[in-house]
Amino acid sequence: MPDQLLFAMEVFLNGLMAGVLYALVALGFVLIYKASGIFNYAQGVMALFAALTLVGIMEGQVPFSHLINAVFGTEIHHFGWHLPAVVAIVLTGVVMIALAWAVNRFIFRHLVGQEPIILFMATIGLAYFMEGVGDIMWGADIKKLDVGLPQGINTWIDESTYEIFGYGFFIDNLDLWATGIAAALVIALTIFSQYSKQGRALRAVADDHQAALSVGISLNYIWVLVWSIAGFVALVAGIMWGTKSGVQFSLSLIALKALPVLMLGGFTSIPGAIVGGLIIGVGEKLFEFAIGPLVGGATENWFAYVLALLFLVFRPQGLFGERIIERV
Amino acid sequence: MSLAEQVLGHERDNEDGGWITADGRQIGAVMMEMKNITLRFGGVVAIKDISFDIRKGEIRAIIGPNGAGKSSMLNVISGFYNPQEGDVFYLGEKRPKMRPYEVARQGIARTFQNIALFEGMSVLDNVMTGRLNHMKAGVLAQALWKGRAEREEIENREKVEKIIDFLEIQNIRKKPVGSLPYGLKKRVELARALAAEPSLLLLDEPMAGMNVEEKEDMSRFILDVNDEFGTTIALIEHDMGVVMDLSDRVVVMDYGKKIGDGTPDEVRNNQDVIDAYLGVAHD
Ligand SMILES: Nc1ncnc2c1ncn2[C@@H]1O[C@H](COP(=O)(O)OP(=O)(O)O)[C@@H](O)[C@H]1O
Ligand SMILES: [Mg+2]
Numbered sequence: 091m092p093d094q095l096l097f098a099m100e101v102f103l104n105g106l107m108a109g110v111l112y113a114l115v116a117l118g119f120v121l122i123y124k125a126s127g128i129f130n131y132a133q134g135v136m137a138l139f140a141a142l143t144l145v146g147i148m149e150g151q152v153p154f155s156h157l158i159n160a161v162f163g164t165e166i167h168h169f170g171w172h173l174p175a176v177v178a179i180v181l182t183g184v185v186m187i188a189l190a191w192a193v194n195r196f197i198f199r200h201l202v203g204q205e206p207i208i209l210f211m212a213t214i215g216l217a218y219f220m221e222g223v224g225d226i227m228w229g230a231d232i233k234k235l236d237v238g239l240p241q242g243i244n245t246w247i248d249e250s251t252y253e254i255f256g257y258g259f260f261i262d263n264l265d266l267w268a269t270g271i272a273a274a275l276v277i278a279l280t281i282f283s284q285y286s287k288q289g290r291a292l293r294a295v296a297d298d299h300q301a302a303l304s305v306g307i308s309l310n311y312i313w314v315l316v317w318s319i320a321g322f323v324a325l326v327a328g329i330m331w332g333t334k335s336g337v338q339f340s341l342s343l344i345a346l347k348a349l350p351v352l353m354l355g356g357f358t359s360i361p362g363a364i365v366g367g368l369i370i371g372v373g374e375k376l377f378e379f380a381i382g383p384l385v386g387g388a389t390e391n392w393f394a395y396v397l398a399l400l401f402l403v404f405r406p407q408g409l410f411g412e413r414i415i416e417r418v
Numbered sequence: 419m420s421l422a423e424q425v426l427g428h429e430r431d432n433e434d435g436g437w438i439t440a441d442g443r444q445i446g447a448v449m450m451e452m453k454n455i456t457l458r459f460g461g462v463v464a465i466k467d468i469s470f471d472i473r474k475g476e477i478r479a480i481i482g483p484n485g486a487g488k489s490s491m492l493n494v495i496s497g498f499y500n501p502q503e504g505d506v507f508y509l510g511e512k513r514p515k516m517r518p519y520e521v522a523r524q525g526i527a528r529t530f531q532n533i534a535l536f537e538g539m540s541v542l543d544n545v546m547t548g549r550l551n552h553m554k555a556g557v558l559a560q561a562l563w564k565g566r567a568e569r570e571e572i573e574n575r576e577k578v579e580k581i582i583d584f585l586e587i588q589n590i591r592k593k594p595v596g597s598l599p600y601g602l603k604k605r606v607e608l609a610r611a612l613a614a615e616p617s618l619l620l621l622d623e624p625m626a627g628m629n630v631e632e633k634e635d636m637s638r639f640i641l642d643v644n645d646e647f648g649t650t651i652a653l654i655e656h657d658m659g660v661v662m663d664l665s666d667r668v669v670v671m672d673y674g675k676k677i678g679d680g681t682p683d684e685v686r687n688n689q690d691v692i693d694a695y696l697g698v699a700h701d
Binding site for chain 2: 285286287290291293294297298300301302303304305306307308309
């Protein structure tokens with residue numbers, strides 16, 4: 091097999107893995123959008139916030155320590171514990187549920203029935219508010235996150251591809267794990283939404299608010315539930331991303347990468363978010379590999395958006411989105 | 419002679435003021451009582467100081483011309499609108515201000531004038547959502563005790579299948595609701611409301627926009643539901659004829675006011691009602 095093809099295959103696989111992370115963030119968007127019509131700009135910041143909180147809890151960092159020390163003249167920074175990753179993840183999950191509740195109680199409950207653009211503006215406000223709170227709470231320095239996921243080259247793939255093709259593929263263990271966990275998450279979400287009482291209620295709310303109310307579903311409860319699930323998805327994305335490149339504030343920018351994913355996949359489709367994520371991941375890696383050297387690289391910054399733009403022109407509802415039919 | 423005897427020409431049956439109808443059904447005590455309800459939308463007074471009651475086991479109709487405030491009244495009963503004045507008594511107790519889902523959980527199910535179905539779901543799934551209030555297993559319980567959740571699902575499925583058979587929609591049970599014709603959608607909406615096994619069923623123009631045959635089917639279903647399940651029904655209908663055949667007692671509304679209340683015969687002979695229906699000029 092020609093070398094170029096082998097390289098391209100390796101790039102393809104790595105693109106798939108990157109795409110899984112995009113898909114995870116996009117999934118969080120879709121969940122909230124379907125159930126409440128809110129386009130949650132803060133989804134990326136939620137991933138950042140979750141990762142920050144996770145590191146903070148694991149390392150026993152005192153929240154708001156800067157503020158506390160400045161006000162009281164103290165010098166406290168750490169509780170002096172190191173929690174196991176599992177415990178910290180569960181505690182962070184609880185924090186994300188509390189956040190979901192607060193977001194509904196203090197923001198969206200007061201905005202029921204408002205124009206979508208107003209809800210969207212509220213999420214922009216929420217995003218920057220959370221970014222600020224995250225900063226004050228846990229500090230702005232880049233943090234290392236290690237929850238015990240294996241990292242580094244997967245030697246089995248390296249060796250077996252070497253045996254077959256005479257060229258060993260470089261696939262990171264972390265990416266493999268991320269893919270597995272994301273797949274498990276999507277399967278769990280699908281089963282939950284198709285077969286559980288709450289899942290059925292959730293689909294009902296996504297479909298018709300009035301009808302949902304008439305069968306005894308509390309919209310507030312469903313919204314808190316949805317934001318909690320989105321918070322949990324953000325936590326998983328935050329763990330993957332944070333482990334890969336450290337927990338830093340640029341993490342919130344992955345939300346912007348989720349946008350083209352959503353345009354591709356449709357804002358209301360869970361399979362769309364997944365397939366869209368994979369297409370963007372693979373597309374931008376392959377494009378960079380094939381065309382990047384010709385145009386001086388850095389195509390990854392814009393490729394996704396251009397692809398999404400092309401899609402918008404030819405299929406505005408996305409791959410799996412609901413058909414937009416003009417009512418006349 | 420008691421009031422019931424005078425008014426209805428039937429023998430009074432119970433102390434609670436109930437009676438037995440000509441076709442042998444038992445009408446019981448007052449189940450729902452609306453007292454001096456007033457509902458305003460800005461300057462528009464949709465309901466003006468209206469009082470009436472609904473008795474257990476009866477079919478109670480609310481009629482009146484377009485814009486009379488019928489739907490608004492149903493929305494007050496089901497908690498979708500909150501009246502500015504007046505009280506609602508349910509099962510003898512004054513009801514605090516409630517949200518629609520809380521009212522639904524008290525056993526009051528409804529349909530909508532403009533049909534509110536889950537268009538993206540199948541008929542079966544739509545009717546299943548009607549049973550959400552009868553399902554207990556929470557998120558965790560479902561994850562931990564899969565068996566119990568499954569048993570619950572099966573029990574509820576059986577009830578739902580019975581309702582689907584009852585309303586003769588077996589052949590479309592797997593179809594997405596969005597693709598159904600109007601008349602069938604109305605029937606699915608009724609099925610979903612029935613799935614909740616309500617004590618009080620509210621129907622907002624269940625026969626609007628139907629052809630004669632569909633109307634006859636729907637009338638039959640409404641009578642059967644009342645007869646076989648003993649469900650109390652309050653229904654809004656535009657068409658006087660249909661109402662006269664179906665209902666035990668009728669409230670007549672016009673411009674937000676109550677202009678008549680009694681048996682179909684009484685209402686039919688009420689001059690105000692005749693005027694309203696013949697479109698006699700309102701000054
Ligand atoms: N949600 C609402 N907002 C404003 N006005 C309303 C609303 N619902 C009903 N109305 C007004 O209340 C009056 C009664 O309407 P409705 O109850 O729908 O009448 P009906 O069902 O008897 O045709 C109408 O004037 C209508 O415009
Ligand atoms: Mg109406």
